[in-house]
Structures are given as structure tokens and as C-alpha cells.
Amino acid sequence: MVVEHTSTPIAPSPWSVSMRDVSVRYASGVVALKNVSLDIEPGEMVSVVGLSGSGKSSLIRTINGLVPLTSGSLHVGGFQLETARAGELRRLRGHIGMIFQGFNLAKRTSVLNNVLVGRLAHTTTLRTLLGAYRASDRQIAFEALERVGILPKVWDRASSLSGGQQQRVAIARALCQQPRLVLADEPVASLDPPTAHEVMGDLRRINQELGITVITNLHLIDLARRYGTRIIGLRAGEVVFDGAVEAATDEVFAEIYGRSVASEDALGL
Amino acid sequence: MAVSADDTTAVRPTPSAVTVPARPGGRWKSWCAVAVVVLITAITLSPQWGIDFSLVAIARNWQNGTDKILLLLVPDWGFFPRTVPALAETLQMAVIATAVAAAVSLPLSLATARLTNPNAITRGIARTVLNVVRSIPDLLYAAILVAMVGVGALPGIIALLLFNVGIIVKMVSESIEANDPGALEAGRAAGGTQLQINRSAALPDILPSFVNQTLYVLELNVRASSVLGLVGAGGLGLLIDAVRTFYRYDQLSLIIVEILIIVMALDVLSNAVRRRLV
Ligand SMILES: Nc1ncnc2c1ncn2[C@@H]1O[C@H](COP(=O)(O)OP(=O)(O)O)[C@@H](O)[C@H]1O
Ligand SMILES: [Mg+2]
Numbered sequence: 001m002v003v004e005h006t007s008t009p010i011a012p013s014p015w016s017v018s019m020r021d022v023s024v025r026y027a028s029g030v031v032a033l034k035n036v037s038l039d040i041e042p043g044e045m046v047s048v049v050g051l052s053g054s055g056k057s058s059l060i061r062t063i064n065g066l067v068p069l070t071s072g073s074l075h076v077g078g079f080q081l082e083t084a085r086a087g088e089l090r091r092l093r094g095h096i097g098m099i100f101q102g103f104n105l106a107k108r109t110s111v112l113n114n115v116l117v118g119r120l121a122h123t124t125t126l127r128t129l130l131g132a133y134r135a136s137d138r139q140i141a142f143e144a145l146e147r148v149g150i151l152p153k154v155w156d157r158a159s160s161l162s163g164g165q166q167q168r169v170a171i172a173r174a175l176c177q178q179p180r181l182v183l184a185d186e187p188v189a190s191l192d193p194p195t196a197h198e199v200m201g202d203l204r205r206i207n208q209e210l211g212i213t214v215i216t217n218l219h220l221i222d223l224a225r226r227y228g229t230r231i232i233g234l235r236a237g238e239v240v241f242d243g244a245v246e247a248a249t250d251e252v253f254a255e256i257y258g259r260s261v262a263s264e265d266a267l268g269l
Numbered sequence: 270m271a272v273s274a275d276d277t278t279a280v281r282p283t284p285s286a287v288t289v290p291a292r293p294g295g296r297w298k299s300w301c302a303v304a305v306v307v308l309i310t311a312i313t314l315s316p317q318w319g320i321d322f323s324l325v326a327i328a329r330n331w332q333n334g335t336d337k338i339l340l341l342l343v344p345d346w347g348f349f350p351r352t353v354p355a356l357a358e359t360l361q362m363a364v365i366a367t368a369v370a371a372a373v374s375l376p377l378s379l380a381t382a383r384l385t386n387p388n389a390i391t392r393g394i395a396r397t398v399l400n401v402v403r404s405i406p407d408l409l410y411a412a413i414l415v416a417m418v419g420v421g422a423l424p425g426i427i428a429l430l431l432f433n434v435g436i437i438v439k440m441v442s443e444s445i446e447a448n449d450p451g452a453l454e455a456g457r458a459a460g461g462t463q464l465q466i467n468r469s470a471a472l473p474d475i476l477p478s479f480v481n482q483t484l485y486v487l488e489l490n491v492r493a494s495s496v497l498g499l500v501g502a503g504g505l506g507l508l509i510d511a512v513r514t515f516y517r518y519d520q521l522s523l524i525i526v527e528i529l530i531i532v533m534a535l536d537v538l539s540n541a542v543r544r545r546l547v
Contacts, residue, residue, distance in 0.1 A: 064458060094460030104451035109473035114452075117469050121460030128465040170455070177459055 014042040014213045015077040015095070015180040017063055022072035024058050024237075032058035034237040035072070045207040046215045047228030047245075051257055055237040056217040060183045063215070064096045065089040077180060094121025097174025097212075099184040099203075103166040107159035111150070111169050114158050115141040118176030144175035148202050164195035171202055182206060184216040188223065193267050200227045221253050222266040340518035341525075348520045352508060356527055359504035362425050362497075363490035369426075370433030371483045377438045378475070382445035384453055385467045403435030407493055411502040425494055425502035432493065433486045437479070444478035445471065480546050484539035491531050495524075 017040040024033040032055045040046055048056050061067040062074065065081055074081040079092045097118070105114045119137040120128065127133060133141075145151040148168040153161060158169060167187060174182055184203060188196035200216075204227050207214040218224045224231055224245075231248040233241030233256035241252050253261050312318055327334075379385040380395040410431050414424030452474065456466035498506015505524060512520040 066454075066458060090460045090462065092460070093458055096458070096460075098455065098458035100451065100455065102449075102451050104455040106452040106470045106473045107449075108476070113469065113473070117452075117456050117461070118459050120456060120462075120465045120469065123465070125462060125464050128461075129468050131468075173455065173459070 012178070013180065014211050016040060016042045016075075016213070017181070017215070018075040020073045022062065022074055023070045024055075024062055024067055025070040032067075032237050033062065033069075036237075036239055038232065038239065038242065040213065040215065042213055043207070043211050044213055044230060045204065045228055046213075046230045046232060047224035048215060048217045048232045048234060049219060049221070049224045049253070049256060050234035052219065054234040056219075056234055057185050058237075059234065060098075060185050060215065060217055063181075064093050064098060064183060066093075090121060094177060095180045097171075097177050097179035097182040099167070099170050099174055099182065099187045101186040101189045103163070103170045103190075105158040105166055105169060105173075107157070109158060110154070111145070111156050111158055111161070112138070112141060112154050114169055115144055115172045115176050118144070118173040121177070140178065141172070141176050144172040145169075147175060148172050162195075163191050164199060167191065167195075167199050168202065171199070171206070175206065179212060181213045181215070184214065186217050186219065189219070196223070196267060203227065220265060220267045221250075221261065222268070224248075337518055341522045343519055344523040344526055345517070345519035346523065348523050352505070352524060352527060355498075355505045355508040356531075358422055359491065359494045359498075359506075360531070362422050362429060362494045362504050363487060366426050366429035366433055366490055366494075367483060367487040370430050370437060370486060371479075373430075374434050374437035374441065374483075375479060377434065378441035378445065378479070379467050379471065381438060381442040384445055384448070384450050385463070385471050387463070399435060399438050402431055403439065405431070407432035408496065408500060411497040412500045415501040420501040420503075422503035425497045425504055428497055428502060429490050429494060433490065436486055436489070437482045440482045441475060441479050445475050448474045477543075477546060481543060484535075484542060488532060488535045488539065491535065492528065495528055 017038065019036055019038040022033055022036045023031065025031045036059065048059060050056050058067055062069055062081075063076055065084065069082055072082070076092060077095060079088060081089075081092070084092065106117075113131075116133050116137065119133060119140065123133060123137065142151060142154065145154055148171050150165060150168045150172065153165060153169075158166060161169065167190075182203070187203065188199050191199060200223060203214055203216060206212050216228065218228075225248065228245055231241065231243065231245055232239060233248075233252065235256055235258060241248065241256055243252075250261050253265070257265070313320060377395060377399065381392060381399060383392065386392045386395070407428050410428035411424055414427050418424050418427075448471070452470040453466050456470040461469065494503075495505040495509060498504045498508070499510050501507070505528070509521065509524055512524070
């Protein structure tokens with residue numbers, strides 16, 4: 001199949017994120033984020049690190065409104081999240097690609113149908129119900145698949161793919177949104193080391209070639225340093241470090257993790 | 270707060286000195302359940318409170334029973350032409366009821382599962398309605414509907430439809446809850462509405478369960494629709510009622526053989542469909 005590249009870049013203009021004293025408290029009473037203030041500039045590639053339970057997923061989910069903030073203010077793109085209504089939140093999410101640790105594909109349907117989920121916010125309900133996506137949307141899906149090198153699998157069932165291939169499909173789904181911001185929650189935690197590096201490389205290319213802002217949750221130090229330009233350290237829901245990769249020494253990581261750095265904190269390779 | 274790395278390298282006890290943690294309590298619960306079942310069975314069998322049945326009656330009337338069984342063993346093949354219209358009606362009732370029930374059940378299944386309908390109010394309403402629909406037996410539906418719309422296939426079809434919707438929705442909705450919510454979460458994160466998410470992310474995963482239940486219900490309908498006729502709701506049942514009244518066990522036997530063949534054919538068919546789809 002020949003996919004013609006349109007000359008328009010996938011990201012029209014990347015988004016910034018601005019958090020002021022954001023706290024998140026779940027119904028269970030757990031406080032996942034405490035007075036977090038952050039400014040992420042358009043086009044940045046940020047690694048968010050911290051131990052399991054430190055609030056990394058909560059931070060990322062607050063940014064696309066999957067988790068409501070309890071207090072504080074959050075500005076993403078042109079949206080003010082603490083006051084956004086349901087329809088506005090959907091439009092916001094339409095511009096933000098999200099990548100998950102478990103890939104989150106519909107396993108029994110084709111790769112193409114999974115990638116087209118990225119067009120939902122730009123497709124009418126009637127077209128979705130009939131499965132009649134516009135030809136232009138399909139074209140965007142094909143291009144997204146080609147960008148992550150998995151176009152030959154377009155008609156395969158998602159469940160027939162390997163873990164690394166499934167995560168690439170998930171990245172293509174995010175790209176298919178033509179996102180202004182990409183959020184990745186432990187994107188390589190379920191992958192073997194060589195595949196992990198390939199997938200992290202895909203995310204870096206999205207940032208460098210398309211200029212999209214990318215925020216990635218990671219718990220491995222070497223991946224965070226290698227693929228981010230800025231590191232944000234979370235500990236028990238609070239930002240305990242925020243700076244350039246060069247400044248994030250082993251001592252800084254020991255502070256973020258609340259213990260000395262050990263070999264299992266790195267992927268190796 | 271943090272665990273020191275040294276903790277994991279602590280000296281382990283030698284195998285002979287392993288300390289098994291205490292087994293959790295609560296095992297008496299399963300014994301209690303067994304005791305309750307035994308007690309209830311004993312009460313139902315007891316002469317004072319139980320239902321009235323005795324094996325003696327079977328032994329006394331065995332001669333009578335054997336005669337009937339012998340008659341059943343020799344079907345009256347010549348009766349076949351007269352069964353054809355009733356048989357066709359039974360099949361039509363079963364197929365129409367299954368098709369309509371499937372069409373109605375798919376959206377209702379999505380409406381009653383938490384993952385595909387997060388709105389507690391509409392989900393509660395849908396569930397309550399379905400619980401009521403499911404709690405009424407098909408034969409009772411048929412009897413009531415015959416009184417309302419008259420004798421014929423229509424009350425039978427409506428009765429089967431209600432019976433089917435109860436079954437399909439319950440089973441499919443349970444399979445939705447058992448599915449991995451990941452794909453739906455991805456649909457939400459991409460800005461889809463619940464309806465869009467259900468169509469593009471939930472539907473592909475529940476389709477096999479939906480097809481399975483629909484095929485199963487079709488088989489149930491062939492059997493059920495032959496009984497519904499006993500209360501006037503069309504199909505083979507009307508004929509069964511007639512031959513039974515005249516003690517034509519040879520003719521009844523032919524009808525049973527016919528139902529058997531159809532059910533077996535449906536089984537082969539549904540297995541073939543299942544292999545393709547699941
Ligand atoms: N949906 C939820 N409901 C209640 N508590 C939650 C929920 N999600 C996360 N938590 C809690 O919030 C804290 C932070 O979790 P999370 O953001 O998932 O951290 P991380 O991604 O760094 O492991 C943990 O204590 C976790 O148990
Ligand atoms: Mg997490």
C-alpha cells in the first residue's frame with residue numbers, strides 16, 4: 001500500500017501545561033497530589049519519576065481531565081480544567097494523546113479500527129456507530145501507522161501482535177489524534193529492554209520531529225535521563241525535584257526515592 | 270516510609286525451620302452452607318411440611334408407565350404431513366423472536382453494564398426493568414398475552430421475546446463487566462462520547478459473547494415455543510395438546526423426534542458460526 005505524505009505537520013502547535021497548587025484527593029480519602037505547581041513549555045520532553053504510589057499516574061490523568069482536581073488551577077492549551085464541563089473536557093482530550101502501560105487496545109478488532117479510535121473526537125456519533133470513518137481520517141490513521149513503522153500490520157487483529165507492536169499501535173492511535181500534547185504512563189514497563197528502547201525512541205521522535213510536547217511517567221532512572229530533557233521528581237504526591245537532566249544526579253534520585261539508588265532502578269542495556 | 274535495600278537480603282531461615290503463617294479463619298462458613306442445604310432438603314422431604322411425593326406410586330403404576338413408553342417408541346410416521354405447518358410456525362416464532370430480541374438486547378446490555386454506562390440512574394432503571402422482565406416465566410407471559418391479544422403465534426413471539434431479552438442482556442452485560450476496561454479508557458482519553466466508546470472499543474470485545482447467547486436463545490426458543498402452544502400461543506404446542514388429549518402417544522413421539530432433530534441441527538449450525546466468529 002502506498003501512503004502519500006501530506007506536507008502539513010501532524011502537530012499544528014504544541015501545548016503548554018500550567019499547574020498552580022493542584023491537589024488531588026480521591027473519594028477513598030487518599031491524597032495523590034499535594035499543592036503541585038508546574039510549568040511545562042510547548043515542545044518539552046519531560047520525564048516524571050517517582051516510586052510506585054508517588055502520584056505519577058494521578059498527575060498525568062489530571063492533565064487530561066480523567067481525574068478531577070480537588071483544588072488549585074490547571075491550564076492546558078486554551079482550557080481551564082477546574083471549570084471545564086463535560087463537552088469541553090472531551091474536546092480537550094481530543095487534542096491530547098495518551099499512552100498506557102497495558103497498551104489498552106480493543107484486542108478483537110483490527111489495528112486500523114484501534115488507530116481510528118484516535119479520530120473519535122473529530123467524528124460524528126452517527127459515523128462512529130456505522131463504522132463509516134471519513135477517507136481523510138483513514139488517511140491520517142495510515143500515516144500514523146507508517147510513522148511508527150507498523151503499517152504492514154494495519155489489517156491484523158490487535159491481539160495477534162507482540163507487546164512492542166501493540167504499544168506502537170497505541171502510539172499510532174495517539175498520533176492519529178494529531179495531538180498537541182502526548183501523555184505516556186509507564187509506556188515501557190510491560191516490555192523487554194530492547195523493545196523498551198525502541199518505543200522510547202518513537203516517543204522521542206514524536207517530540208523532536210513533530211515538536212509535540214511529551215510527558216512520560218517512568219520509574220527507571222536511566223530511561224528518564226536518556227529520553228527526557230527535564231526531570232520532575234514526585235514523592236508522596238509532592239514535587240521534590242524539577243530541573244534539567246544534567247542536574248538530576250544519583251543523589252537527587254536518592255532524594256526522590258527516599259532511599260539509595262539500586263541496580264533495579266535502571267533498565268540497563 | 271521507604272524500605273531499605275538491605276531488608277531484602279536478610280538471612281532466610283533454614284528450610285526445616287520455616288514458619289507457615291496461620292491459616293485464615295472463616296472455613297466454618299462453607300460447612301454452615303452445607304448444613305443449611307441439608308436442612309432445607311430434609312424439611313422438604315419430611316411428611317409434615319414437605320411436598321407430597323412418594324416412590325411407591327411410581328412402583329405401583331409401573332405397568333401403566335411401561336405401556337406409554339412402548340407406544341412412544343413407535344412413532345406414527347404417517348402423521349408427518351399434518352405436523353409440517355405447526356413445525357414451520359414454531360420455527361418462524363423462534364427465529365423472529367430471536368432476531369428481535371438480539372436487536373433489542375445489544376443496546377440494553379450496554380445500558381446495564383457499569384463499564385459501558387457509568388450513569389448510575391439510567392443503569393439502575395435499566396437493571397430494574399430487566400430484573401422484572403426476567404423474573405416472570407415464559408409460560409406465564411404466554412398465558413397472559415393469549416388473554417390480551419388472542420390465540421395464535423403473536424402472543425407466543427412476544428412471550429419468547431421477553432424471555433430472550435432477559436437472558437441475553439444478563440449474560441452479555443456480565444461479560445462486559447468481565448472484560449478488560451483498558452480499551453474503553455483509551456477511548457475516553459481520546460475524547461470520545463460514551464456511545465462512541467461503546468461502539469468502537471466495547472463492541473468488538475463483547476461480540477463473541479453476544480453471538481453465543483443469541484444462538485443459545487434460538488435453541489431455547491425451539492423447545493420453549495413447542496410448550497407455549499399448550500396455553501394457546503401457537504406452534505407445535507397446539508398440536509401436542511391435541512394428540513395428548515386423544516392419547517396418541519405414537520403421534521406425540523413423532524413430534525418429539527422432530528424437535529430433537531431440529532435442536533441437533535441448530536447445535537451443528539451454531540457450532541459452525543461460533544468457530545468462525547469467536
Ligand atoms: N482511582 C483511585 N482511587 C483511589 N485511590 C487511588 C486511585 N488511583 C490511585 N490512587 C492512590 O493514589 C496514590 C497515587 O497513585 P498513582 O497516581 O497511581 O501513583 P503512581 O502512578 O506513581 O504509582 C496511591 O496511594 C494510590 O493508591
Ligand atoms: Mg502509575
